[in-house]
Amino acid sequence: MIQIQGLTKTFGGVGGRIAAVNGIDLEVEEGEFCVLLGPSGCGKTTTLRCIAGLERPDGGLIRIGHTLVAHPETGVFVPSEKRDISMVFQSYAIWPHMTVYDNVAFPLSWGRRKVNKHEVGRRVDHALALVKLEALKNRPSTDLSGGQQQRVALARALALEAKVILMDEPLSNLDARLRDEMRIELKRLTSQLRVTTLYVTHDQIEALSLADKVCVMNEGSLLQIGKPEEVYKQPRDRFVSEFLGQMNFLTGRIAAADCVESEIGKLAVMIPRGLTIGDEVTLGIRPESIALRRNSEEVSRFPQGEVTVRSFLGNSVLYEVRVGDAMLRVQTGDDSFLPQDSIELHFPADAWRLFLKS
Amino acid sequence: MSKGARLFPLLVLFVLALLVGIPLLAVVFISLKTGLPGQPGALTLANFRSVFLAPGTHIVLWNTIVFATGTMVVTLSIAIPMVWLLNKTDLPLKGFFYLLMIVSVLIPTFLRAIGWILLTSPRIGLPALLGIEELNFSLYNLPGMWFVQGISFVPASVFMLSAAYRAMDPALEEAAYTSGVGKLMTFWRILVPLTWPAIAAVFVYFFITAMSVFEAPAILGLPNGIFVLSSAIFEAVEARDGLPKYGEAGALGMFIIAVGFLASLFYVRIIKQTQKYAVVTGRGYKPRLVQLGRWKPFALGFVVLYFCAELLLPFLIFFWASLLPYLRVPSWEALNKLTLVNYANIFDYGGTEPFANTLILIAVAPLLTIALSIPVSWIVVRSRFAYRGTLDTLVFLSQAIPNIVLAVTLLYLFLITRSTLPIYGTIVTLILANVINSLAYATRTINSSMIQIHRELEEAAQVSGVPGFVTVIKVTMPLVAGAVFNGWLWVVLLTYREVTMALVLGSPDNRVISTVIWALWSEGRVPQVSALGVVMMATFFILVLLLRRVFGGFYADRLA
Numbered sequence: 001m002i003q004i005q006g007l008t009k010t011f012g013g014v015g016g017r018i019a020a021v022n023g024i025d026l027e028v029e030e031g032e033f034c035v036l037l038g039p040s041g042c043g044k045t046t047t048l049r050c051i052a053g054l055e056r057p058d059g060g061l062i063r064i065g066h067t068l069v070a071h072p073e074t075g076v077f078v079p080s081e082k083r084d085i086s087m088v089f090q091s092y093a094i095w096p097h098m099t100v101y102d103n104v105a106f107p108l109s110w111g112r113r114k115v116n117k118h119e120v121g122r123r124v125d126h127a128l129a130l131v132k133l134e135a136l137k138n139r140p141s142t143d144l145s146g147g148q149q150q151r152v153a154l155a156r157a158l159a160l161e162a163k164v165i166l167m168d169e170p171l172s173n174l175d176a177r178l179r180d181e182m183r184i185e186l187k188r189l190t191s192q193l194r195v196t197t198l199y200v201t202h203d204q205i206e207a208l209s210l211a212d213k214v215c216v217m218n219e220g221s222l223l224q225i226g227k228p229e230e231v232y233k234q235p236r237d238r239f240v241s242e243f244l245g246q247m248n249f250l251t252g253r254i255a256a257a258d259c260v261e262s263e264i265g266k267l268a269v270m271i272p273r274g275l276t277i278g279d280e281v282t283l284g285i286r287p288e289s290i291a292l293r294r295n296s297e298e299v300s301r302f303p304q305g306e307v308t309v310r311s312f313l314g315n316s317v318l319y320e321v322r323v324g325d326a327m328l329r330v331q332t333g334d335d336s337f338l339p340q341d342s343i344e345l346h347f348p349a350d351a352w353r354l355f356l357k358s
Numbered sequence: 359m360s361k362g363a364r365l366f367p368l369l370v371l372f373v374l375a376l377l378v379g380i381p382l383l384a385v386v387f388i389s390l391k392t393g394l395p396g397q398p399g400a401l402t403l404a405n406f407r408s409v410f411l412a413p414g415t416h417i418v419l420w421n422t423i424v425f426a427t428g429t430m431v432v433t434l435s436i437a438i439p440m441v442w443l444l445n446k447t448d449l450p451l452k453g454f455f456y457l458l459m460i461v462s463v464l465i466p467t468f469l470r471a472i473g474w475i476l477l478t479s480p481r482i483g484l485p486a487l488l489g490i491e492e493l494n495f496s497l498y499n500l501p502g503m504w505f506v507q508g509i510s511f512v513p514a515s516v517f518m519l520s521a522a523y524r525a526m527d528p529a530l531e532e533a534a535y536t537s538g539v540g541k542l543m544t545f546w547r548i549l550v551p552l553t554w555p556a557i558a559a560v561f562v563y564f565f566i567t568a569m570s571v572f573e574a575p576a577i578l579g580l581p582n583g584i585f586v587l588s589s590a591i592f593e594a595v596e597a598r599d600g601l602p603k604y605g606e607a608g609a610l611g612m613f614i615i616a617v618g619f620l621a622s623l624f625y626v627r628i629i630k631q632t633q634k635y636a637v638v639t640g641r642g643y644k645p646r647l648v649q650l651g652r653w654k655p656f657a658l659g660f661v662v663l664y665f666c667a668e669l670l671l672p673f674l675i676f677f678w679a680s681l682l683p684y685l686r687v688p689s690w691e692a693l694n695k696l697t698l699v700n701y702a703n704i705f706d707y708g709g710t711e712p713f714a715n716t717l718i719l720i721a722v723a724p725l726l727t728i729a730l731s732i733p734v735s736w737i738v739v740r741s742r743f744a745y746r747g748t749l750d751t752l753v754f755l756s757q758a759i760p761n762i763v764l765a766v767t768l769l770y771l772f773l774i775t776r777s778t779l780p781i782y783g784t785i786v787t788l789i790l791a792n793v794i795n796s797l798a799y800a801t802r803t804i805n806s807s808m809i810q811i812h813r814e815l816e817e818a819a820q821v822s823g824v825p826g827f828v829t830v831i832k833v834t835m836p837l838v839a840g841a842v843f844n845g846w847l848w849v850v851l852l853t854y855r856e857v858t859m860a861l862v863l864g865s866p867d868n869r870v871i872s873t874v875i876w877a878l879w880s881e882g883r884v885p886q887v888s889a890l891g892v893v894m895m896a897t898f899f900i901l902v903l904l905l906r907r908v909f910g911g912f913y914a915d916r917l918a
Contacts, residue, residue, distance in 0.1 A: 052532075052536050053535070053536070054532050054535070054536070079541075080535035081535045081536075081538050081539055081540050081541070082538075083538075085536055086536060086538075087532075087537070089529040089533055090529070093529035093532065093533035095533070095534075095552075096552070097552060106534075106537075106539070107537035107538055107539055110547060111534075111540070112538040112540060113538040153533075156533075160537055160538065
């Protein structure tokens, strides 16, 4: 539904031009919910704005449906208003001089995709019902709370029934509780309507929970594309693994086909293809993959450690554990350990991620 | 809290009540008082009757409305496209044009008016240069006043409109595009309705100002007997034909204040509307600039043409005239007559005294203004003083008295208190007048920067055991220092160019550079006017350039 090839975009800066997007290839299937995830300044918003037609790319091509909408090489550039899209902005961009109803109806009655009066009414009512705002439809939009404005923005985008909905950090201006609520609602709506969505965020929880496909970006490039489970469990590099959640890192050297000599001792590790004995590696493991056991007195083959900090999180406990000179974080449901307790750590061999040291 | 700390806000309130309250009450008193100043006379409505039933007054009122309306048409038809070009398009040299705007805002209107009279005079100005001397053209009429006052308001209104425009979230416009609404429809249905309150606010603000400005109506209107309210007040007090009619001036002044007050209620309502429109903004993504393409030369031409009219041509004609014994059309013959004698003799026109007076004025008045504005701002923005609302209102009211009315009122007050308070006709009167006049501007500048400083910064000092006044001096003041400096600087420049109050309060002992230029002009001494005019304009240009270099950003949009 969206096809991007070799997209580049540079901006003029003080010291010459800076590449915001540096040759991106991406394909979003029909009905797919695709999330662009990355830190601020990674080029994700610029990519989205190029697809929206709010920025002119410098190179590459963009297709929406079967239409070529941007191809600088041949001078093709379809302006925003002629693209079959709709967009939800970070600031919601609710027109303050219109009522809730008019905000949703305006593009349908005055835009290029206008429909007849009867249809406008039907679509606006339907969209407002989807976001549960029917009751407020005659309110001036300046009377709305942040969460309600956000729903209006969503209704406006849905009412257009565009091929593609673009969302630019739509939840980032909401407070935490409301954000959780809207995230679940968004998930319900998009899976119910099966609308193709491209969603930009810097929040990994949003990305993992909403996406059919996550695209991790940094410094203008795409680092990894995959299902949420895939990018979380098999991150391609250290940046991706860290950006998607907490991770413990250790250094070591591959000692045997299933063993790494690390700073906390010998570890049983599944060695992925491409690495050989003698390689210097960085080992990564997520806090929830580690298990803690009481020290079993006798000589153990497991690494020994001591609990230094215990943080109760409600549904789990986050421990900080000292093992030799290394500090590891462990998240587990077992709340029975206390600071200064001696423990031993159990690492599943398949939970380790290995990255070749550069 | 110590006793001193509790009494201090009361003291500030008292000083402000004196400075603003007395002139305000005095206008009412003067308008009702019959008889000569200082002599017994009944308080009646006689002044209002004699003014508003006089046959000439309805012409004055009509002229004032026509003048203000025409001025606004000129101002807005230049300012609106200018704001769009400077903020939204890829027009080249935008930074330079902004700089010129700042200089233009400072050039006093009376200099621009004189410059344009010279430029359009049939025998020695542009018509002679272009060989169209027979064209019977004159600036001494209402359209002439529209033109000069209209272009003079452009820079300040551009700053005000730009500020409003920048506060608008660009996503509001983009949201229309991405939902399939075309450019023209977006312009009419989104952009125009959203910027309309800001435009209306600028219109109302400058309309009130236009109703009371004096310089252009005096220079261009008086020679042909075209009176507006401000020049009618001036004439009533000047009284070339008999005793000064303070009562009538007071009645006209009351009228301006009343109209101004009603209009400002309206203004406040529109401003509230604008603030309602200021929605949550995103991370401030820079909006895409409109490519002017083949329209670029026209756009550039429009801007350059405007600056020629506003700044360049008046300056050039002054420069040319200042180098000649008498003004004539540029020619080879004239070039042989060039001389610096008008600059060499610059201290002979009115002696060195006006220069000394000007220096005293710009050294003392702005300092006093700022010294008063800082505590006022702090009390209004930060303290929990019970009467801080009253204080704020007093500052707001100080704007309600136009320069010309304030000057007449002070003149009257100093006249009747002459025996106990012997400052009538001295530079002290000008200092006081300028302090009252610039108080609102300075306070607003410091307010806006103090609001931005989070209260917790002060509270953090307090909970660590730092006394209140030390906190203000060591924490608050350093953080607002930039705004204080900018406020001070603008007050200096505005005091320097002020002429209306200096004329009304003028005496042989308190002449300043601006009133000397005015007097020389009425004597027709063009080369001398020009030399002083060049000096004045050059000072502004050099100061603005220098300060821009030293301090980078210049808070010009705070002026409006």
